[in-house]
Amino acid sequence: MARLHLFDLDGTLLHGTTAPVEISRQLGREAETVALDRAIAEGRIGPPEYATEVYGLWADLTEAHVSAAFEGAPWLARIREVWAEIRSAGDFCAVVSLSPSFFVERLLGWGAHAAHGSRFPSVPFTERVDPAGVLSSAAKVTVADRLCQEFGVSRADCVAYGDSLSDKDLFAAVPVSVAVNADGHLAGIATYSYKGRDLWDAYELVRAVP
16 A cells, blocks of 8 residues: 655754745844744744734745745755655655745655645735635644545555644644654654654655555
8 A cells, every 4th residue: 555655844854944934034034933933833823823924024025035945945855865765666745834835835846746835825925815724733634634535545554744733633643653853742642753854864764664
């Protein structure tokens, strides 16, 4: 039976940072976004409030800014190699993230079968962000179920990779999970734990698991 590997983005594929911080860095609004990251991590605001706040910081955002943020971000090593290996084994890989869809979807070019983020308007913005399109921890499970149906697998065939509170529901829903440079929210929940900067090494923990 094929497996579906589900990857978080912020703090997981991106080491020690988030897509919104990397985007805001291009606009000189990094400090404000780091503060928002702290607030959502501590549960003081929810995903819709977070999305509305970062949208307000990005009034001047262009595709050039997004490209620079993506290309300059501190990605884990060997992401594309892991996804190529997953594909060659007949398995599937997808990214499910609370970060903006216009950033997350760029990972399709690296070999992900699917990439789902919070629904933001296209850049440059001509309309407001709709809070109803913003993903949450629970929504990640809903997306995962939809992907299972699309790829003809079940939750029992899924492996989740994540680092924080936003991954907690998904980790509880699938049988195998890898905490990647994780914070305390995933303590005692993950099947495996990895600290480092090479995705291949994290993938090796589950590569041979039936």
